[in-house]
Amino acid sequence: MDAEEIFDLIVEFQGCDPTTQAKARVVKGEIRADAEERLARRDQELQAKAADDARIQENALKMNDPEQKKKLTRAEREEVFRRSVKAAGLENPQTPEQKALVDRMYRTMVLDEPSGKPNQ
Numbered sequence: 001m002d003a004e005e006i007f008d009l010i011v012e013f014q015g016c017d018p019t020t021q022a023k024a025r026v027v028k029g030e031i032r033a034d035a036e037e038r039l040a041r042r043d044q045e046l047q048a049k050a051a052d053d054a055r056i057q058e059n060a061l062k063m064n065d066p067e068q069k070k071k072l073t074r075a076e077r078e079e080v081f082r083r084s085v086k087a088a089g090l091e092n093p094q095t096p097e098q099k100a101l102v103d104r105m106y107r108t109m110v111l112d113e114p115s116g117k118p119n120q
Helices: 003-012 018-062 066-070 074-087 096-109
Strands: none
Touching: 003 018, 018 066, 018 074, 074 096
């Protein structure tokens, strides 16, 4: 049982005096208000995360156009880089090839250096 149900039982139990039942109603209302506040806060967090994700995705699309890419700040390019590394499963590169790939991605995506050949 959750706390709200327990206070429902107290409110409805005829063996409790009216003062206790009244206090239980107040506490039940506080519990409900707290739960609604937590849900509202969680909804706001989810909406903010979705907006942030959309912004980063939009910036990733700009990375494909050299003119649009120039308009992105370094911090925005780094966000796109981190998202790309994560999507590729390279957050913790293990092999020398993976480390070289992440390094090359950083140089091309963030520092805007030419990509060169894979063996460079």
